[in-house]
Amino acid sequence: MYIDSIKGLEEKANHLRRLVLDMCVRAGTGHVTSSFSCAEIFTALYYGGVLRYDVAKPAWEDRDRFILSKGHASAILYPVLADLGFYPAGELDKFCRADGMFGVHLQNDVPGVEICSGSLGHGIGVAAGLALAAKMDRKTYMVFTLLGDGECYEGSVWESAMFASHHELDNLIAFVDRNRLCATDFTEECVRLDPMDKKWEAFGWETVTIDGHSLEQIFAALGDFRSRPNQKKKPLVIVANTVKGKGVSFMEGQPLWHAVAPSGEQARRARVELTGKGGK
Amino acid sequence: MKDLSQRDAFFGKLYEIARRDRDVILVSADMGAPSLDKFRADLSAQYVNVGIAEQNMVTVASGLALGGKTVFMYAIMPFVTLRCYEMIKVELCLMNIAVTAVGVGSGISYDDSGPTHHSTEDIAIMRALPNMTVLNTTDSVMAARFAEMTCHISSPHYVRLDREKLPNIYKAGADFSTGVTELKTGRDVCIVATGNMVQRALEVAAELAKQNITAGVIDLYRIKPINTELLVKSVSRSGRVVTLEENLLNGGMGSAVAEVLADNGKLLPLKRIGLPDGYFFTYGGRKTMQSRSGLDLKSVTDLIIKWLK
Incomplete structure (x- = not known):
């Protein structure tokens, strides 16, 4: 499903937020705010002509691999894959139900999903291994691959970062969803992560910092990424400054909303806000 | 094969295979050995040294396997198991990815290196993992065969290699597909042993014979999944069972045997012999350490005689 206008993609991002919200409200669980912060990244990858995939052949050998390292954002990957037709949209109604095919964290037996994830600091290493195999x-x-910024507390992330640059994996592109919140706190008050970009640079990555809610900036950062392999000699990381809970005013930037789905009046208000932004 | 360590037998065979199959990849966490050096020099495109970074070793190995490679990852035993255990759970077992983790240094074979390098808990934790096959190597013949076998797998495997050159018990061409080999039959007691303790069990059986006690010896080299039928059938030839391992008893090979016997209603008297619960700051070589922890020939023989009375 290719959407050729920025406006159309922006609407799609809010549509995805609405799907996330509905799925999580229905189940009473799921990482809503962690999914909202990366909605534009998912939109660019899956609807903006970035990823090569074939809905009819999820295991197509030459597909691009999207490794969701922050596995709790499965709450947005599952709606994306349903929306694209990897499986019926009705599966979203069965999120976390006994008769459903998926739960809170990521599992690789779902069509279109590459790995199991949920424990942090894993996916980037798998992505590096895949890039090396390629x-x-x-x-x-x-x-x-897409990492959370809180995920970057894991030492294994930096083991893999070092490895990827040493092996000049210029066929590997990482996004860091820099929403400045971990599970219970603001990252800079928990254990300081700044300067995030300098860390990646020091580990040998080409580093671009953007507004992660700007589709124009996401595409600009990706640039002519297909020409990277064997030219750039470095992996690329896009540090995407984002807002956790983006799109619903009372959830934005609030630590208490991690891993929580709204209910009742709050769920209704969230729907109204997203619908007003095109999230039908 | 006589003068080869298990490590050199394993990687020597893997080298032969990898020369013919460029999809065979060896991922190492900064480990050196003559057999590895040869692999590294001749097959550099198939050798990936991740440095001292075992977590990344597992995730990269998993990624390489997802990319179609036949992957082996190698380090000293505590570092290829305990250090990166949760990676093994998620990247190998949960996703059921066919990667072989190869560890060197079973039990206290890194004797004077001390407890950081001893591996006495890994059987317990590795056999706890769904989808994981746990292979404990008895001699260099078996080590070479394990290298061949693990090139054709569809689930994660863990191969334990002893650091010491041990005498060969098996002849070339021996079959290791069953997971259990009955080396000797005996009516009075059956000793189920694993790894370096298989040789000890054979020595103990010879000593017991001098006391007119006939002891059977079973080599349990596949600790997970256990060949229940064959193990139960073999131990049933005698009335009592001893398990013998250079490993902690908590969750070790003896525990696995006890579970199998209990679950199958074979409630034979059973004595587990292994290392005492603790860590060892004892030096002076493996033999000294075995003597001080009751795993030398005399201690094991005496303990069994006493227990049989």
Whole structure:
């Protein structure tokens, strides 16, 4: 499903937020705010002509690999894959139900999903291994991964970051969803993560910092990414400054909304706000 | 194979296979050995040294396997198991990815290196993992065969290699597909042993014979999944069971045998022999340490005689 206008993509991002909200409200669980912060990134990847995939052949050998390292954002990947037709949209109604196919964290037996994830600091290493395998076999698929900023507390992230730059994995592109919140606190008050970009630079990555809610900036940061392999000699990280809970005013930037789905009047208000932004 | 360590037998065979199959990849966490150096020099495109970063070793190995490679990852035993345990759970077992984790240094074979390098808990934790196969190597013949076997797997495997050059018990061409080998039959007691303790069990059986006690010896080299039928059938030839391992008893091989016997209604008297619960700041070599922890020939023989009375 390719959407060729920024306006259309912006509407899609809010549509996805609405799908996330409905799915999580119905189940009474799910990481709503962690999914809202990366809605534009998902929209660009899946609807903006970035990722190569084939809905009819989820295991297509030459597909790009999207490795969701922040596995709790499954709450938005599952709606995306349903919206694209990897499985019926009715599956979203069964989120976390006994007769459903998925729960809160990511599982790789769902069509279109590459890995199991939920524990943090894992996905980027898997992505690096896949990117290295592609290089060994001279395959042209790209490997994308999305990390949370709180995830960057995990030491394993930096083991993998070091590895990826050493092996010049220029077919690997990472996004860091820099929403400045971890599970219970603001990251800079928990344990300081800034300067995030300098850390990645120091680990040998080409680093671009953007407004992660600007689709124009996401596309600009990606640039002509298909020409990167064997040219750039460095993996690319896009540090996307975002707002956790983006799109629903009373949830934005609030630590208490981590892993919580709104209910009752709050759920209704959230729907109204998103619908007003095109999230039908 | 006579003069080879288990490590060199395993990686020597893997080298032969990898020369013919460029999809065989060896991921190492900064480990060196003659057999590894040869692999690294001749097959550099198939050798990935991640540095001293075992967590990344597992995630990268998983990614390489997802990319179609036949992947082996290698480090000293505590570092390829305990250090990166949760990665093994998620990247290998939860996703059921066919990667072989190879560890060197079973039990206290890194003797004078001290407890950071001893591996006496790994059987318990690795056999706890769904989808994981746990192989404990008895000699270099078995080590080479394990290298061949693990090139054709569809689920994660863990291979334990002893650091010490141990005498060969098996002849080339021996079959290790069953997971259990009955090396000797005996009516009075059956000793189920694993790894380096298989040789000890054979020595103990010879000592017991001098006392007119006939002891059977079973090599349990596949600790998970256990070949229940064959193990139960083999131990049933005698009335009592001893398990023998250079490993902590909590959750170890003896525990696994006890579980199998209990679950199958074979409630034979059973004595587990292994290392005492603790860590060892004892030096002077493995033999000294075995003597002080009751795993030398005399201690094991005496304990069994006393228990049989």
